[in-house]
Amino acid sequence: MVSILITGASSGLGAALARAHARPGAVLHLGGRDAARLEAVAESCRVRGGEAFAETVDVVDRDAMAAWVERSERRRALDTVIANAGISAGTHGGDEGAGQVRAIFAVNVDGVVNTVMPAIAPMRSRRRGRIAIMSSLAGFRGFPGAPAYCASKALARVWGEGLRGQLAADGIAVSVVCPGFVDTPMTAVNPFRMPLLMDADRAAALIVRGLEHGRGRIAFPWPMHLLARLAGCLPSGMMDVLGRRMPRK
Numbered sequence: 364m365v366s367i368l369i370t371g372a373s374s375g376l377g378a379a380l381a382r383a384h385a386r387p388g389a390v391l392h393l394g395g396r397d398a399a400r401l402e403a404v405a406e407s408c409r410v411r412g413g414e415a416f417a418e419t420v421d422v423v424d425r426d427a428m429a430a431w432v433e434r435s436e437r438r439r440a441l442d443t444v445i446a447n448a449g450i451s452a453g454t455h456g457g458d459e460g461a462g463q464v465r466a467i468f469a470v471n472v473d474g475v476v477n478t479v480m481p482a483i484a485p486m487r488s489r490r491r492g493r494i495a496i497m498s499s500l501a502g503f504r505g506f507p508g509a510p511a512y513c514a515s516k517a518l519a520r521v522w523g524e525g526l527r528g529q530l531a532a533d534g535i536a537v538s539v540v541c542p543g544f545v546d547t548p549m550t551a552v553n554p555f556r557m558p559l560l561m562d563a564d565r566a567a568a569l570i571v572r573g574l575e576h577g578r579g580r581i582a583f584p585w586p587m588h589l590l591a592r593l594a595g596c597l598p599s600g601m602m603d604v605l606g607r608r609m610p611r612k
């Protein structure tokens with residue numbers, strides 16, 4: 364039996380990750396806000412032989428998240444927690460104005476903390492567990508098209524990298540996931556060409572494989588990873604020139 368909790372399982376990558384884990388012997392605790400879409404994903408997991416429990420919960424609600432993680436723990440001790448839920452300016456209705464910047468930080472940063480923190484103590488007591496934090500290749504540099512999104516993903520990545528070292532002695536493996544462009548409702552609204560756009564099921568398969576190997580960073584596709592790392596090293600004068608040509612969300 365394996366027990367896996369996934370936030371943002373009602374759509375895109377989260378739904379693909381739920382399906383990728385669904386098999387006889389798997390217990391899936393799936394969170395999201397859209398009850399109908401979430402239940403449809405849960406049902407598709409049951410069809411694959413997994414047990415799936417859908418929970419309508421907002422990752423920003425700290426108490427509700429703690430209660431859900433605890434309920435899921437009681438149902439079946441959690442082996443893996445995937446903090447996947449996230450928003451971008453595109454899926455949140457326009458450019459990054461003040462309200463939207465706060466909303467992006469609330470979901471992509473507080474939401475990740477609200478997912479991960481309640482899972483640590485029970486995993487620590489068992490000296491076993493796996494935590495995956497969804498970052499992005501956008502988290503290697505602040506791009507002018509999506510400053511708040513990039514910042515939220517940089518925070519998720521750096522926090523996860525530090526946690527990995529901190530929790531290793533407790534038997535908990537932390538992985539940070541940094542995908543490039545994946546074909547999901549989040550990217551469907553992008554009005555620009557996305558290089559090496561990947562299918563969500565293919566991305567989920569790469570993530571599952573990386574988690575199974577206990578990788579600290581699961582970043583793909585490699586050419587985009589390389590470009591993102593290079594962008595992170597560029598002097599700001601050079602980035603200013605490049606940034607003027609980059610698309611906005």
Ligand SMILES: NC(=O)c1ccc[n+]([C@@H]2O[C@H](COP(=O)([O-])OP(=O)(O)OC[C@H]3O[C@@H](n4cnc5c(N)ncnc54)[C@H](OP(=O)(O)O)[C@@H]3O)[C@@H](O)[C@H]2O)c1
Binds near residue numbers: 377
């Ligand atoms: N697609 C890409 O190219 C790409 C690349 C790198 C990283 N990522 C990251 O991958 C993750 C999944 O993105 P996606 O592309 O699959 O986007 P998506 O299809 O828009 O899915 C986002 C998921 O997050 C959930 N969510 C959003 N706000 C929430 C909240 N406040 N509380 C609970 N759930 C919430 C949504 O639930 P409801 O729909 O039920 O509200 C949905 O299930 C995000 O963290 C994103 O930043 C995506």
